[in-house]
Amino acid sequence: MKTEVKALVIGGGAVGTSIAYHLARAGWDDVMLIERDELTSGSTWHAAGLLPLFNMSYASTWIHKYSVDFYKTLEAETGLDAGFFVVGNLRMAQSDTRMDEYMLYASTAETCGVPYEWLSPGDIKDRWPLVRTDDLKGAIFHPTDGYINPADVTMAMAKGARQRGVVIERKWQADALRWTGDAWEVTLTKMVEKGGNLVPSDEQVVITAEHVVTASGNHAQRTARMLGIKMPAIPVEHQYVVTEPDPALVEWRKDNPQHPVLRDPDAKWYVREERGGWILGPYERGAPARFEYDVPEGFRADLFPLDLERIEEEYMSMIHRIPSSEHVGLKDDFNGPICYTPDGNPLLGPAPGLRNMWLAEGFSFGITAAGGAGHYLAQMMVEGEAEIDMASVDPRRYGPWMTTEYAARKNEESYEHVYLPHFPDEERPACRPLRTSPAYDRQKARGAQFGQANGWERPNYYAPEGFSDFDSRSFRRGGWWQYAVDEARAIRDGVGLIDATAFAKHVVKGPGATQFLDWFTCNRLPKTGRITLTYALTSAGTVRTEYTMVRLAENEYYLISAGGWAEYDGDFLRKAAQDKAGEFGYIEVQDVTTQWGVFAIAGPKSRDLLRPLLRDADPDSALSNKRFPWLSARNIELGMCPVRAIRVAYTGELGWELHHPIEMQNHLWDRLMxxxxxxxxxxxxxxAQNWLRQEKSYRAFGTELARDVTPLEADLVRFVDQSKDFHGKAAMNETGIRMIAVSLLIDGPDDADPWGREVICAGDDRVGRLTSGGYSVAFGKSIGMGYVRPDLAAPGTRLQVKMLNRFWPAEVVAESPYDPGNERIRRDG
Structure with a gap:
C-alpha cells in the first residue's frame, strides 16, 4: 500500500468514488480511496437510485443536473453499464398550491437549463392509463430524468477512477487523523471478517496525505469526533417496499417503454417500476434518527425492521393512485439509514477550523448528488473555487452551538418535509426557539412572528394576536404580506425598529491588523471613528464575504457581516489572519457575536425617537450631521445603556444601528418603547427590510453576493480600490464581466411577487436570473434584483420575468431607484 498521497478519500460509496474520480480527472495523479468494508456497503447499496432534478436550491439544481448528465457518459468511458434508465419523472399535484410550487421550481430550473413539460390530468391519463388522475390538478414531467442502479454507477465511477490512476483499497478503516502542519497523518486499521462481522485487526499503516476528504456516510459522527469538530450529519430511517409483479403493468409494458418514476408529494411518496412490480418509497412522519453517536460495530450492509404501520397511510395512497396495485403482494422490503442534515443540503466543502480537510457528508439524496458533488468539490480543491456558489452546502453554515440533539431532531424534521411544500416563506418548528436574544419574549408579546437563521430567532414581521404564521404560508402573497407592507411604509414615513442582534460580529486587532485587513478586503480602510462597506474575495476573485467595517482605533476594527454566516465568515477570517501573521505581524480575531445586541432604528423620525434617551451635554445637536455624520460611529449613552452607535441604515432611510451589551438589551428595549x-x-x-433594501439596490450576501460573482459583476465598482493590492484582485480583473447585477421593477400579478429564484428573459432568450424579489411600497409594484447579460443592463431595458408560468414585463431601473441621491439617509436635524 502507498503511504504518501496527494489526496486521501475516506468512504467508498457513490459520493466518495465520485470525488476520487473527479480529483483524478481534474489532474491530481496521486489519489487514494479507502473503504472500511466493500464499495457501496453503506447507504449506497440500499438506495432506490432515483435521480430527481427537482430542487428549490440553485446550487443543488446544478449539482443534480451535472450528475444526471455525467452518469450518461460513464458507459462510453468505462465499458460498464451504469444502469441508468431514462424513463422520465412525473411529479403530480393534488392542489393549486402544489402547482404554484412547481411553477416556482420550473422558473428556477430554466436558469440552469433543466428541461420540463407541463401535463394536465387528461394528458397523464392518455400517456399512463394505470395512474388515477380524477383528483389531480396537473403535473410537471422531466423527460431526461429517471433512475439508476446505485451499485452499478458506483462501480463504473470506481473503474473510471482506477483508469485515471486512483488507488482503491478496501477493508481499511480510518482510526486517527492528525495534522502535522503541512499534511495529514491518517492511521488506518485493516478490517477482517470474524463470525460474520467486520472487526479491526492488529495490522495498521499510517498514510501521509496533503488533503483528506471524508465521505463516511453513516459513520459521520465517528468522523467528527476524530476531527474534533461538530457536524449535523445523522442518519434517519428510510423505508421502501417492493411489490410482486402487477399484471396490469406487465400487460401495459408489452407495447410501451418503462413506466416513468411517479411522485405524489401530496401523498408523500415516490413509486417506480421494478421487474414488473412497483417500488414504493414513502417519506412518512415519525421516522427516527439513528446512529446519533456511532454505528454499532456489527452493523454492515444491514437493515432495520420494517414498520408497516408507520407507512400505512402512504401505502394506501399508492393503491389509490395506482388502483391495479391493490391486489399485488409485497415481495421485499428495506428500512435503512440515510444521512440527513437540518436543512436537507449536504455538507460539502472545507471542515471548520481545519486545513486541507474536506467534508462530503450528510447526503440524503446521495445517488442524485454524487456526480455533481465530486465535480464541484474537485474544482474547489484543485482550482481554489467552484464555478457555482457553494455557500448553501458549505459545512460552516452551522456553528459550534449545534448539538447532537439538535441535529437528530432537525434531521427527522428534514426527512418528514421532503415532500411537504417548500414554501419560500416557510419556517420549520422543530428545536425552536433555541438561540434567542434577551428581548425575544418582549417581541413575542407584541406579535413577533419569528424566522430562524443560524439558530437565532429573528422577527420576520409582527401580527395581531391569534394570527397563524403556519396558515399564512404561500407561494403567492401570504397572510403576512399586508403586515410587511405596513411595516415598510412605517419606516419610509416615520420610524421603525428592527432587531439585528443575529449579525455576525468580529473584532480584528493587533499590530498586524491594519496591513492584514488592507490586503484581506478590496475597499479603502476607514479612518478611526468611520465605517466602510467592503468585501473579502476568494482566490478566484469572487465575493466571499461582505463586511461593514468600523475602525475603532489605529489597529482595531469591528467587522459586521450576515447573521446566518457567523462560523462561515469567522473560519475564513481566522485562517487568513493565521496565514498572514508572519508577514504583517500579530493579528487577533475575536468572535463577539453573542456579546453585542443590535437594534436598527430607521426612518425620518429616528432622531425624534433617540433624542429623549440621549445622555449628552447637547442632545439637540448630538445626532446632527455635524457631530454625527453619515457613515460614522460613536460611543453614546441611551438611558443607562452604553451604545456603539453606527450611522448606517440597510433600509435607505435616516437611521442608526445601536450595538449594545447583550446583557443590557431589555433595558434599552424598554426605554426605546x-x-x-x-x-x-x-x-x-x-x-419588510428585505423589500426596502431592494428599493435602494443594496446587495445581500447569499443572494446578489456570492462565490460565483465578482464585486465588479455585482456592480460594486465604487467599493473596489484598484490602486492597492488585495486578495483576489488579479483573478477578479481577469474574469471580466460575464453577467452584471441590476434592479428591476416588475408589472407582475396582483396576488404574487417574485421570490428571487425566477428566470429573466428577453423575448425567447434566457438572459439571466433573479436573486432577490419582493414588493416595493415606494413604487407600488413588484421589485427584484438579479443578474443579466451586460448588454441588457442599461436602465430602461425591457425584459420579462417568469412567474406562475407566465412572462411578466420588467424594466431595468437605475441604481437605487428610491432616493438615488441619498438625500433622505443624509438628512440633517
Whole structure:
C-alpha cells in the first residue's frame, strides 16, 4: 500500500468514488480511496437510485443536473453499464398550491437549463392509463430524468477512477487523523471478517496525505469526533417496499417503454417500476434518527425492521393512485439509514477550523448528488473555487452551538418535509426557539412572528394576536404580506425598529491588523471613528464575504457581516489572519457575536425617537450631521445603556444601528418603547427590510453576493480600490464581466411577487436570473434584483420575468431607484 498521497478519500460509496474520480480527472495523479468494508456497503447499496432534478436550491439544481448528465457518459468511458434508465419523472399535484410550487421550481430550473413539460390530468391519463388522475390538478414531467442502479454507477465511477490512476483499497478503516502542519497523518486499521462481522485487526499503516476528504456516510459522527469538530450529519430511517409483479403493468409494458418514476408529494411518496412490480418509497412522519453517536460495530450492509404501520397511510395512497396495485403482494422490503442534515443540503466543502480537510457528508439524496458533488468539490480543491456558489452546502453554515440533539431532531424534521411544500416563506418548528436574544419574549408579546437563521430567532414581521404564521404560508402573497407592507411604509414615513442582534460580529486587532485587513478586503480602510462597506474575495476573485467595517482605533476594527454566516465568515477570517501573521505581524480575531445586541432604528423620525434617551451635554445637536455624520460611529449613552452607535441604515432611510451589551438589551428595549410612543415607533421585521433594501439596490450576501460573482459583476465598482493590492484582485480583473447585477421593477400579478429564484428573459432568450424579489411600497409594484447579460443592463431595458408560468414585463431601473441621491439617509436635524 502507498503511504504518501496527494489526496486521501475516506468512504467508498457513490459520493466518495465520485470525488476520487473527479480529483483524478481534474489532474491530481496521486489519489487514494479507502473503504472500511466493500464499495457501496453503506447507504449506497440500499438506495432506490432515483435521480430527481427537482430542487428549490440553485446550487443543488446544478449539482443534480451535472450528475444526471455525467452518469450518461460513464458507459462510453468505462465499458460498464451504469444502469441508468431514462424513463422520465412525473411529479403530480393534488392542489393549486402544489402547482404554484412547481411553477416556482420550473422558473428556477430554466436558469440552469433543466428541461420540463407541463401535463394536465387528461394528458397523464392518455400517456399512463394505470395512474388515477380524477383528483389531480396537473403535473410537471422531466423527460431526461429517471433512475439508476446505485451499485452499478458506483462501480463504473470506481473503474473510471482506477483508469485515471486512483488507488482503491478496501477493508481499511480510518482510526486517527492528525495534522502535522503541512499534511495529514491518517492511521488506518485493516478490517477482517470474524463470525460474520467486520472487526479491526492488529495490522495498521499510517498514510501521509496533503488533503483528506471524508465521505463516511453513516459513520459521520465517528468522523467528527476524530476531527474534533461538530457536524449535523445523522442518519434517519428510510423505508421502501417492493411489490410482486402487477399484471396490469406487465400487460401495459408489452407495447410501451418503462413506466416513468411517479411522485405524489401530496401523498408523500415516490413509486417506480421494478421487474414488473412497483417500488414504493414513502417519506412518512415519525421516522427516527439513528446512529446519533456511532454505528454499532456489527452493523454492515444491514437493515432495520420494517414498520408497516408507520407507512400505512402512504401505502394506501399508492393503491389509490395506482388502483391495479391493490391486489399485488409485497415481495421485499428495506428500512435503512440515510444521512440527513437540518436543512436537507449536504455538507460539502472545507471542515471548520481545519486545513486541507474536506467534508462530503450528510447526503440524503446521495445517488442524485454524487456526480455533481465530486465535480464541484474537485474544482474547489484543485482550482481554489467552484464555478457555482457553494455557500448553501458549505459545512460552516452551522456553528459550534449545534448539538447532537439538535441535529437528530432537525434531521427527522428534514426527512418528514421532503415532500411537504417548500414554501419560500416557510419556517420549520422543530428545536425552536433555541438561540434567542434577551428581548425575544418582549417581541413575542407584541406579535413577533419569528424566522430562524443560524439558530437565532429573528422577527420576520409582527401580527395581531391569534394570527397563524403556519396558515399564512404561500407561494403567492401570504397572510403576512399586508403586515410587511405596513411595516415598510412605517419606516419610509416615520420610524421603525428592527432587531439585528443575529449579525455576525468580529473584532480584528493587533499590530498586524491594519496591513492584514488592507490586503484581506478590496475597499479603502476607514479612518478611526468611520465605517466602510467592503468585501473579502476568494482566490478566484469572487465575493466571499461582505463586511461593514468600523475602525475603532489605529489597529482595531469591528467587522459586521450576515447573521446566518457567523462560523462561515469567522473560519475564513481566522485562517487568513493565521496565514498572514508572519508577514504583517500579530493579528487577533475575536468572535463577539453573542456579546453585542443590535437594534436598527430607521426612518425620518429616528432622531425624534433617540433624542429623549440621549445622555449628552447637547442632545439637540448630538445626532446632527455635524457631530454625527453619515457613515460614522460613536460611543453614546441611551438611558443607562452604553451604545456603539453606527450611522448606517440597510433600509435607505435616516437611521442608526445601536450595538449594545447583550446583557443590557431589555433595558434599552424598554426605554426605546417608552420613547417611541410620541413619534409612533413601529416594530419591523426582516421581510419588510428585505423589500426596502431592494428599493435602494443594496446587495445581500447569499443572494446578489456570492462565490460565483465578482464585486465588479455585482456592480460594486465604487467599493473596489484598484490602486492597492488585495486578495483576489488579479483573478477578479481577469474574469471580466460575464453577467452584471441590476434592479428591476416588475408589472407582475396582483396576488404574487417574485421570490428571487425566477428566470429573466428577453423575448425567447434566457438572459439571466433573479436573486432577490419582493414588493416595493415606494413604487407600488413588484421589485427584484438579479443578474443579466451586460448588454441588457442599461436602465430602461425591457425584459420579462417568469412567474406562475407566465412572462411578466420588467424594466431595468437605475441604481437605487428610491432616493438615488441619498438625500433622505443624509438628512440633517
Amino acid at each position: 417608552e420613547a417611541g410612543e410620541a413619534p409612533g415607533l413601529r416594530l419591523v421585521g426582516g421581510r
